Amino acid sequence: MAKRTWSDLSTTQKxxxxxxxxLEAAMTLAALRDLASRRSDEVRGPKAAWMLSFVVQPLGPIAYFAAGRR
Structure with a gap:
């Protein structure tokens, strides 16, 4: 299967x-802002680990909002 380029995509796909x-960028930014504004005791687990999890798109931010906040 040949690799598709941007110009190969339809307008709807683009x-x-x-x-x-x-949406991914907005969700990640919202998660980062929320994490930065919370105290450590308001977060389940280390804040640094949650920040690293945001690299895994889109699961990291979704997991943070679903389970990371107290």
């Missing part, structure tokens, strides 16, 4: 990629 990327 739009979906941009919207998905924007």
């Amino acid at each position: 739009r979906a990629v941009v919207v998905g990327g924007t």
